[in-house]
Amino acid sequence: MSARRLLAWAILIAAVLFFALPLIGMFEFSLRARRGTWSLDAYANVLKDPQFLGTLAYSAVLSVVTIVLGILIVVPTAFWVRLKFRRFRPVVEFITVLPLVIPPIVIVFGYLRLYNTSSWLPLTGSTTGTDLLLSLGYVTLSLPYMYRAIDNGLGAFDLKALTEAAQSLGAGWGRILYRVILPNVLVAVLSGAFITFAIVIGEYVFAALMNRPAFGPYMVWTGSNKAYEPAALAVVAFGLTWGAMGLLQLAATLSTTGLSKTRLSKTRRTR
Amino acid sequence: MGHLDLVHLEKAFGATRVVEDFTLSIAEGEFISLLGPSGCGKTTILRMVAGFESPSAGAIRLAGADISGLRPRERNIGMVFQSYALFPNLTVRQNIGFGLEVAGLPKPEIAPCVDEMLALIGLDALGGRYPFQLSGGQQQRVALARALAPRPRVLLLDEPLSALDAQIRVSLRTEMRAIQRELGITTLFVTHDQEEALSISDRVVVMNKGRAEQTDVPFAIYNRPATSFVANFVGALNTLEAVIENATGGHVRIADLTVPLGRQLQGQKGDSIRLAIRPESFRHGAGAGGDIVLPAVLEDVHFLGSVIRIRARVAGQLISVDSFNRPDQPPPPVGATTALRLSASDILVLEAS
Amino acid sequence: MADITETSLLPENRKQPRRAALDWLGLVPFMAFAVLFLLYPTAHIVIGAFRATDGGLTLDYMAGLFTPNIIKAFTLSLEVSLLTAGLGLALGLALALAVVRGGLPGFIRSALLTFSGVASQFAGVPLAFAFIATLGRLGFVTVLLKAIGIDLYGAGFNLITLSGLVLVYLYFQIPLMVLIITPAIDGLRTDWAEAAESLGATTAYYWRRVALPVLWPSLAGSFALLFANAFGAVATAMALTGSSLSLMPILLFAQIRGDVLNSQQLGYAIACLMIAVTGIANLLYIVLRARADRWTK
Ligand SMILES: Nc1ncnc2c1ncn2[C@@H]1O[C@H](COP(=O)(O)OP(=O)(O)O)[C@@H](O)[C@H]1O
Numbered sequence: 001m002s003a004r005r006l007l008a009w010a011i012l013i014a015a016v017l018f019f020a021l022p023l024i025g026m027f028e029f030s031l032r033a034r035r036g037t038w039s040l041d042a043y044a045n046v047l048k049d050p051q052f053l054g055t056l057a058y059s060a061v062l063s064v065v066t067i068v069l070g071i072l073i074v075v076p077t078a079f080w081v082r083l084k085f086r087r088f089r090p091v092v093e094f095i096t097v098l099p100l101v102i103p104p105i106v107i108v109f110g111y112l113r114l115y116n117t118s119s120w121l122p123l124t125g126s127t128t129g130t131d132l133l134l135s136l137g138y139v140t141l142s143l144p145y146m147y148r149a150i151d152n153g154l155g156a157f158d159l160k161a162l163t164e165a166a167q168s169l170g171a172g173w174g175r176i177l178y179r180v181i182l183p184n185v186l187v188a189v190l191s192g193a194f195i196t197f198a199i200v201i202g203e204y205v206f207a208a209l210m211n212r213p214a215f216g217p218y219m220v221w222t223g224s225n226k227a228y229e230p231a232a233l234a235v236v237a238f239g240l241t242w243g244a245m246g247l248l249q250l251a252a253t254l255s256t257t258g259l260s261k262t263r264l265s266k267t268r269r270t271r
Numbered sequence: 272m273g274h275l276d277l278v279h280l281e282k283a284f285g286a287t288r289v290v291e292d293f294t295l296s297i298a299e300g301e302f303i304s305l306l307g308p309s310g311c312g313k314t315t316i317l318r319m320v321a322g323f324e325s326p327s328a329g330a331i332r333l334a335g336a337d338i339s340g341l342r343p344r345e346r347n348i349g350m351v352f353q354s355y356a357l358f359p360n361l362t363v364r365q366n367i368g369f370g371l372e373v374a375g376l377p378k379p380e381i382a383p384c385v386d387e388m389l390a391l392i393g394l395d396a397l398g399g400r401y402p403f404q405l406s407g408g409q410q411q412r413v414a415l416a417r418a419l420a421p422r423p424r425v426l427l428l429d430e431p432l433s434a435l436d437a438q439i440r441v442s443l444r445t446e447m448r449a450i451q452r453e454l455g456i457t458t459l460f461v462t463h464d465q466e467e468a469l470s471i472s473d474r475v476v477v478m479n480k481g482r483a484e485q486t487d488v489p490f491a492i493y494n495r496p497a498t499s500f501v502a503n504f505v506g507a508l509n510t511l512e513a514v515i516e517n518a519t520g521g522h523v524r525i526a527d528l529t530v531p532l533g534r535q536l537q538g539q540k541g542d543s544i545r546l547a548i549r550p551e552s553f554r555h556g557a558g559a560g561g562d563i564v565l566p567a568v569l570e571d572v573h574f575l576g577s578v579i580r581i582r583a584r585v586a587g588q589l590i591s592v593d594s595f596n597r598p599d600q601p602p603p604p605v606g607a608t609t610a611l612r613l614s615a616s617d618i619l620v621l622e623a624s
Numbered sequence: 625m626a627d628i629t630e631t632s633l634l635p636e637n638r639k640q641p642r643r644a645a646l647d648w649l650g651l652v653p654f655m656a657f658a659v660l661f662l663l664y665p666t667a668h669i670v671i672g673a674f675r676a677t678d679g680g681l682t683l684d685y686m687a688g689l690f691t692p693n694i695i696k697a698f699t700l701s702l703e704v705s706l707l708t709a710g711l712g713l714a715l716g717l718a719l720a721l722a723v724v725r726g727g728l729p730g731f732i733r734s735a736l737l738t739f740s741g742v743a744s745q746f747a748g749v750p751l752a753f754a755f756i757a758t759l760g761r762l763g764f765v766t767v768l769l770k771a772i773g774i775d776l777y778g779a780g781f782n783l784i785t786l787s788g789l790v791l792v793y794l795y796f797q798i799p800l801m802v803l804i805i806t807p808a809i810d811g812l813r814t815d816w817a818e819a820a821e822s823l824g825a826t827t828a829y830y831w832r833r834v835a836l837p838v839l840w841p842s843l844a845g846s847f848a849l850l851f852a853n854a855f856g857a858v859a860t861a862m863a864l865t866g867s868s869l870s871l872m873p874i875l876l877f878a879q880i881r882g883d884v885l886n887s888q889q890l891g892y893a894i895a896c897l898m899i900a901v902t903g904i905a906n907l908l909y910i911v912l913r914a915r916a917d918r919w920t921k
């Protein structure tokens with residue numbers, strides 16, 4: 001019994017070392033820009049670089065667009081499949097995990113061959129088109145996480161009864177989705193959104209191959225041209241990922257305490 | 272000294288004492304039930320016997336030898352879990368044969384043992400199935416057979432029937448008791464269902480807050496509860512407030528009625544005490560016997576089929592009266608006045624607490 | 625209240641016969657998206673790998689894969705993926721078991737799961753930077769160890785090698801494994817272990833006969849997923865090694881960027897091979913899972 005406990009502690013300590021050291025190393029390295037002393041010079045240099053804010057803003061906007069598109073595609077589908085096509089569910093689930101199986105670089109390769117200037121849908125012909133394609137590509141990458149989060153959220157309440165109750169009161173599909181279903185899966189949607197953000201913000205392959213000025217390619221460029229700034233960027237990226245996950249955790253906590261209660265009373269009032 | 276002796280057992284989790292000074296001696300082949308409300312420490316006692324928890328103090332002796340230091344796998348004690356805990360990846364046969372396989376028995380010797388157990392639980396045809404293909408009652412039987420197959424020295428059952436529906440529960444407990452008798456295996460059975468405990472046990476231990484309140488045969492537990500906890504927990508009970516009129520003579524007053532209890536009372540004249548009476552102790556209607564007569568007003572009459580349950584007011588206090596249905600005696604009307612009769616020996620005097 | 629007038633029940637009833645057909649309409653947006661941005665692009669690549677310039681079927685491009693540098697990249701990728709999937713599986717399982725079943729304080733579990741959620745997404749460029757900053761020639765740990773007399777690089781260590789890459793990949797593979805396997809470990813009921821023990825079994829016996837068989841489908845699934853995750857990863861390796869370690873996806877990246885292989889179709893063939901490998905890994909998982917399904921619902 002205590003031998004097992006001892007082993008468990010040993011494993012945990014080894015894991016903490018393995019996972020903490022690179023983070024400490026990254027942070028320490030980012031402070032080394034000035035010779036002989038620790039300083040925030042690397043961060044200052046990064047901030048001074050207009051490319052930094054530009055690419056970060058580009059990726060942030062793109063992640064918002066991706067999240068909105070993802071929600072519009074996934075929520076109605078997951079709802080509809082649970083309500084009307086239970087037998088079709090394995091098929092949809094299979095499709096949604098494909099992005100974990102097919103290497104992303106292959107998917108983007110397909111995009112570039114299919115949607116180039118000479119194709120029937122010349123998305124890469126214009127900047128807006130490329131941005132849209134990039135965003136849709138990110139929807140694909142985040143699809144496994146988004147779908148799972150929302151599908152789990154839909155499974156947490158009696159979807160059929162709620163829908164039928166709303167229908168019996170005369171609500172149409174749009175109203176049902178917006179007023180009845182969405183409020184009930186809000187937390188699930190949020191958790192899907194934060195993972196999407198974490199994926200998009202530092203993504204490299206899609207953005208690089210589509211030649212868009214995103215944060216990922218900027219980091220790689222910095223990596224091959226600067227010494228300490230890459231570590232500073234890594235700290236920023238890690239902070240953003242943590243921020244997204246922290247918000248996710250917060251959303252989940254709120255949902256199990258106050259939020260769900262107010263949500264419930266709200267739905268009751270509107271009914 | 273019994274076959275299994277629990278001597279002054281204590282168990283504390285941190286600061287909370289879960290089992291206190293628990294002593295019990297179980298004879299070979301005896302079937303004993305631990306009965307008590309949820310959280311009173313029944314499971315903890317069973318787990319100490321099985322070896323999954325170690326006692327904070329006290330001893331556990333099996334056939335005279337202290338087994339406290341042995342690991343669970345060295346004790347040869349069979350256990351049936353509340354949730355059955357059947358191994359989902361093994362068939363019924365493999366589940367039952369698990370203990371024999373562990374003991375290193377060669378395959379050709381395991382098969383007949385398993386067949387025998389399958390016959391014992393009446394599932395001969397289902398040996399090849401996986402647990403998820405069985406009903407709850409069938410899973411329960413397999414769990415029993417699995418625990419019994421290695422011929423354990425003691426069988427422990429932790430609320431084995433609580434997850435089943437009422438009908439199967441009754442038939443299965445009878446069956447379990449029959450199997451236990453046939454094998455003559457010493458059994459410690461845990462339940463919070465009093466009817467279950469009373470109906471199949473040689474002796475019942477009623478527990479409260481980690482302590483044994485009373486250990487006795489079912490008849491005595493029901494009819495002569497040693498403490499007010501036992502009286503209240505086992506069976507339904509009416510309590511009547513009374514005042515001592517004459518302690519040595521055994522007379523009490525309920526409002527303006529004087530009732531002779533026929534036994535000496537502790538306390539003195541004017542002390543208030545509580546009397547307890549089982550609903551089925553009252554008799555009423557034509558031809559009822561009994562030396563004590565209580566005038567009562569019927570407030571409510573429920574016809575339940577074999578039993579007629581009456582709510583009646585006696586000296587301002589509400590009580591419940593059960594009597595058997597008789598075709599020649601229709602239930603009395605609500606509002607009627609009747610005389611309830613009973614014997615002094617039907618009245619329990621609860622200690623003041 | 626006003627909702628009631630929005631749709632009356634009568635026209636709803638008249639729609640009844642066409643209902644089923646209309647129901648399918650609800651799936652059109654998703655299916656259109658999946659076809660256009662997932663299935664068709666992938667299929668296009670696969671087909672492209674077998675279509676000759678005159679439109680007929682050809683195996684020439686696939687045969688073209690048998691050049692020394694592609695074979696080398698393929699083996700290296702396979703090696704990295706198998707190693708990181710295998711090690712990630714074993715170490716992630718050990719970590720999850722230690723935290724879930726090792727009797728550690730309860731808060732560690734939720735802390736580990738939260739951290740794993742972050743770390744499994746903390747792949748790519750920043751991760752590579754973090755490791756360079758830690759175990760590179762001037763990295764934090766390298767310098768620290770040198771100060772106490774241990775010369776990592778003198779002893780032959782190099783971050784920009786296969787073993788260095790494996791170490792970096794484990795940083796997201798182990799957390800991914802923890803995330804996938806924790807629910808499965810929770811599914812291992814403690815009373816199975818206790819039942820086995822009361823029947824005389826040792827812990828090892830219980831694991832061999834019950835726990836591992838029960839976990840098996842989850843383990844196989846995790847392995848397939850970890851394998852695909854490593855096999856398709858580009859950014860981490862590129863940021864870490866530039867292009868000095870030639871992995872399959874890095875080769876494909878270079879091909880897409882600048883046609884380094886001097887053959888459009890060879891790119892298709894490489895991509896096709898990559899899909900085939902991850903596809904087979906997952907197919908294997910599905911088959912194994914079906915076999916394990918005989919004792920579950
Ligand atoms: N491992 C444990 N740690 C702390 N408290 C426990 C543990 N196991 C049981 N308890 C506490 O001991 C008390 C008795 O539990 P148990 O023996 O399971 O009761 P019963 O089986 O009679 O319902 C309960 O209050 C329970 O919360």
Ligand SMILES: [Mg+2]
Binds near residue numbers: 310313314
């Ligand atoms: Mg219990």
